[in-house]
Amino acid sequence: MSHATVPVKRPDSLSAARLPRWSPWAIAIGSVAAGCAIGLGAGLDSRIQWGLIAALLFVGVTYALGAKVEGRRQAKDRVATSLVWVAFILAVIPLASLVYETVARGIKVLDVYFLTHSMGFVTSYEPGGGIYHAILGTLEQVGLATLISVPIGLLTAIYLVEYGRGKLAKAVTFFVDVMTGIPSIVAGLFILSFWILILGFGYSGFAGSMALSILMIPVVVRSTEEMLKLVPNELREASLALGVPKWRTILKVVLPTSIGGITTGVMLAVARIAGETAPVLLLVFGNPLINGNPFSGPQASLPLYIYDQYAKSGGSQAAYDRAWAAALVLIAFIMILNLVARGIARWKAPKSGR
Amino acid sequence: MDIATQPPAPPAPADRPTPAEQKRAARGATRPGDRVFLGLSRGSGILLLAIMAAIAIFLTYRASLVLSKNEGNFLTTFEWNATATPPVFGIAVLAFGTIVTSIIAMLIAVPVSVGIALFITHYAPKKLGGPIAYVIDLLAAVPSIVYGLWGALFLVPHLEGLFGWLDDYFGWTGIFAWQGGAPRTLLTVGILLAIMILPIITNVSREVFRQAPQMHQEAALALGATRWEVIRMSVIPFGRSGVISASMLGLGRALGETMAVATVLSPDFLIHASLLDPGGGTFAQNIAAKFSEANDQGRDALIASGLVLFVITLLVNGAARLIIARRKEYSGANA
Numbered sequence: 262m263s264h265a266t267v268p269v270k271r272p273d274s275l276s277a278a279r280l281p282r283w284s285p286w287a288i289a290i291g292s293v294a295a296g297c298a299i300g301l302g303a304g305l306d307s308r309i310q311w312g313l314i315a316a317l318l319f320v321g322v323t324y325a326l327g328a329k330v331e332g333r334r335q336a337k338d339r340v341a342t343s344l345v346w347v348a349f350i351l352a353v354i355p356l357a358s359l360v361y362e363t364v365a366r367g368i369k370v371l372d373v374y375f376l377t378h379s380m381g382f383v384t385s386y387e388p389g390g391g392i393y394h395a396i397l398g399t400l401e402q403v404g405l406a407t408l409i410s411v412p413i414g415l416l417t418a419i420y421l422v423e424y425g426r427g428k429l430a431k432a433v434t435f436f437v438d439v440m441t442g443i444p445s446i447v448a449g450l451f452i453l454s455f456w457i458l459i460l461g462f463g464y465s466g467f468a469g470s471m472a473l474s475i476l477m478i479p480v481v482v483r484s485t486e487e488m489l490k491l492v493p494n495e496l497r498e499a500s501l502a503l504g505v506p507k508w509r510t511i512l513k514v515v516l517p518t519s520i521g522g523i524t525t526g527v528m529l530a531v532a533r534i535a536g537e538t539a540p541v542l543l544l545v546f547g548n549p550l551i552n553g554n555p556f557s558g559p560q561a562s563l564p565l566y567i568y569d570q571y572a573k574s575g576g577s578q579a580a581y582d583r584a585w586a587a588a589l590v591l592i593a594f595i596m597i598l599n600l601v602a603r604g605i606a607r608w609k610a611p612k613s614g615r
Numbered sequence: 616m617d618i619a620t621q622p623p624a625p626p627a628p629a630d631r632p633t634p635a636e637q638k639r640a641a642r643g644a645t646r647p648g649d650r651v652f653l654g655l656s657r658g659s660g661i662l663l664l665a666i667m668a669a670i671a672i673f674l675t676y677r678a679s680l681v682l683s684k685n686e687g688n689f690l691t692t693f694e695w696n697a698t699a700t701p702p703v704f705g706i707a708v709l710a711f712g713t714i715v716t717s718i719i720a721m722l723i724a725v726p727v728s729v730g731i732a733l734f735i736t737h738y739a740p741k742k743l744g745g746p747i748a749y750v751i752d753l754l755a756a757v758p759s760i761v762y763g764l765w766g767a768l769f770l771v772p773h774l775e776g777l778f779g780w781l782d783d784y785f786g787w788t789g790i791f792a793w794q795g796g797a798p799r800t801l802l803t804v805g806i807l808l809a810i811m812i813l814p815i816i817t818n819v820s821r822e823v824f825r826q827a828p829q830m831h832q833e834a835a836l837a838l839g840a841t842r843w844e845v846i847r848m849s850v851i852p853f854g855r856s857g858v859i860s861a862s863m864l865g866l867g868r869a870l871g872e873t874m875a876v877a878t879v880l881s882p883d884f885l886i887h888a889s890l891l892d893p894g895g896g897t898f899a900q901n902i903a904a905k906f907s908e909a910n911d912q913g914r915d916a917l918i919a920s921g922l923v924l925f926v927i928t929l930l931v932n933g934a935a936r937l938i939i940a941r942r943k944e945y946s947g948a949n950a
Contacts, residue, residue, distance in 0.1 A: 310780060338841035345738050348730025349747075352817075355810045356754050359765045413659045420656035433660040435936065436667050442864065442932030443670070443925070444871020446899045450921040451670045454677040458911065475666060482663075508652035529756075536758020539873040542903055564760045564874070571764055571878055581768060588761045595756050 278330050285323070285343065292318035319343065360592075367589025370582045376590075380549035380561075385570065386577035392587050394551040398466060398560040402545065403535050405470035405555060406477055411527055413474075414481030421482070422489040423511055440479040448475040449540030457544070464546040466555030469562070472540035477530045484526025488519040521609020528602035532595045538564035563591045670925065678919035681912055689919070695884055695901065697916030698909055704916050706923060708884050712801055712895040713924075716876070717869045719805025719890075720812060725862050727809075728816035735817075736824040737846060748821060755814035763878035766807040767799075771879065774798040774806070778891050793891040799881040802890040804897070807875055812865035819864060823857030824850055856938050863935035867928050873899035898924040 296315025323343055327336030370388070378391035417437070421430055452472040456462050492515050500510040516523070541547075546559035547569055567587045574580030685702055687694060692705025731751070735744045775798055782793035831849035840848065876897050882904060883894040896904075902917045909917060 338843040341843035349734040416656040416659035420660045438936040442867040446873045447925045454673045538760045
């Protein structure tokens with residue numbers, strides 16, 4: 262600009278009158294005050310009503326003022342803006358409360374003793390006990406499920422990206438998508454019907470791992486597929502042109518290039534299945550004692566522990582405290598997995614990607 | 616050099632590749648390593664299809680064992696007495712509960728999620744949008760049992776005010792009549808499910824809205840459209856199918872949700888006219904609740920109801936994926 266001295270005008274104030282920038286806040290504060298006043302004055306005891314009155318007032322006043330000063334189109338825009346803000350606030354309240362309640366109530370009994378002891382010989386309504394057996398069970402079940410799902414998931418993704426043409430590949434893609442949506446309880450019922458009812462094995466951590474891997478495989482396939490597609494074709498062609506066989510190209514060029522993204526996908530999948538309760542409830546059954554062998558006998562698991570402490574304790578406060586503490590541990594575990602996974606994704610992102 | 620001065624020896628006829636060999640070499644699948652690797656990867660693809668087929672076959676088989684003995688009508692009986700001889704059970708109440716809670720969840724979650732998605736992509740300050748999206752991503756990973764615990768111990772007591780208010784003003788409709796019991800009802804479940812599927816629908820919708828063509832939006836702005844008009848004219852039409860499929864993914868999750876429903880609902884086998892009366896049930900909740908006391912026959916009956924749930928979610932998810940597949944540019948991988 263050559264005329265640096267020209268006073269900067271806000272472009273939207275070129276032709277039409279505008280409400281001042283602070284008007285939404287002013288209207289919001291005014292409506293909340295009016296809502297509380299009406300609520301108090303009319304003796305309405307429900308806070309929801311106060312909020313509702315305030316919200317209605319806010320939308321009404323915004324529209325009326327907007328329409329008067331700026332015209333109807335601008336007024337509609339203002340109403341839409343406030344509705345979007347309302348949607349956001351409406352969603353943040355429960356989600357923030359969930360995190361706050363879990364941390365605030367969970368921190369009460371969470372200490373080293375809680376992490377290193379089992380529930381053996383602690384009845385559910387007395388304080389004490391811990392989650393060591395549940396952590397052990399969850400780690401073993403999730404570990405086994407990962408061992409099953411990662412090779413199958415990786416190979417399937419490689420098939421879809423590197424080899425897949427034709428009807429088989431299309432069918433696999435579609436059913437992987439559909440498989441992502443299988444309810445966890447149905448996966449549990451399937452293993453129940455086939456492993457326990459028909460083959461006659463008992464409850465065990467391994468049965469749970471099989472159900473969990475049904476839930477995990479499609480997630481691994483989808484994320485790995487996306488990552489393999491990001492590998493530039495030039496790399497494959499360069500390797501093939503040097504006479505390297507295709508399978509060695511995949512193992513030595515394609516996979517190492519995308520390993521960061523694949524790791525992220527696997528960790529996110531682990532985070533997803535670590536919190537699954539329903540299949541564990543049907544197949545692992547729960548156990549207050551430490552059972553380190555996932556292949557025989559019922560085991561405990563962290564999500565199942567939360568459910569048991571909540572549902573089978575007859576409403577004792579000690580059990581609720583334990584449930585919250587276990588929930589806090591589970592959320593912390595999953596969040597750490599998520600954060601580390603996303604960290605790896607950022608750190609190892611394919612260079613051509615951005 | 617020695618070699619360069621020598622005339623090139625004509626290749627021995629035996630060494631020359633035959634046309635068939637040349638063809639195979641061109642396809643690049645002649646090396647044993649390649650064949651093994653292709654076999655392994657194709658095999659695991661086929662294994663996935665086999666698992667899907669096995670789920671359908673085993674569930675159908677176990678269900679058929681008990682359905683032939685069922686004294687009640689599987690579709691219309693208001694009773695679940697599957698451990699008795701002869702067994703009497705039906706899924707009418709479960710189907711009703713599942714559908715009602717899912718509808719409530721969708722009615723609440725879809726508009727709010729679309730609002731949040733628009734907030735992140737078009738309304739929030741640039742610096743705020745990224746972190747908010749990140750946090751909502753993380754919330755999608757919170758396990759359902761934690762939602763259930765929160766719902767049962769925090770949400771339920773806090774809903775009494777809302778229930779009283781609904782009863783005061785809308786009680787006359789019958790749907791919102793409240794007897795004053797603990798709010799462990801289908802409406803509570805619907806609200807909790809809405810909170811649970813919110814992050815999923817938001818994430819997918821946000822991805823779609825972000826991909827709305829920038830040129831269209833700038834063109835609309837240049838013509839003097841307000842921000843809302845830009846969104847209505849260029850963002851929402853572009854994102855509509857994405858939002859539909861996101862909602863169906865959320866619906867699939869809501870239909871099959873087990874633990875959150877099992878912790879919050881106080882079930883019975885009746886269909887209540889009022890959403891504020893405790894009672895009812897859903898497929899998944901019923902399986903979790905009845906499982907520990909069921910004998911083999913009772914488990915088969917639960918498997919039969921699970922089969923119905925499997926088919927429903929299969930249809931919903933299949934439809935969602937077909938809608939996504941029609942728009943190739945958007946991939947549902949991060950759903």
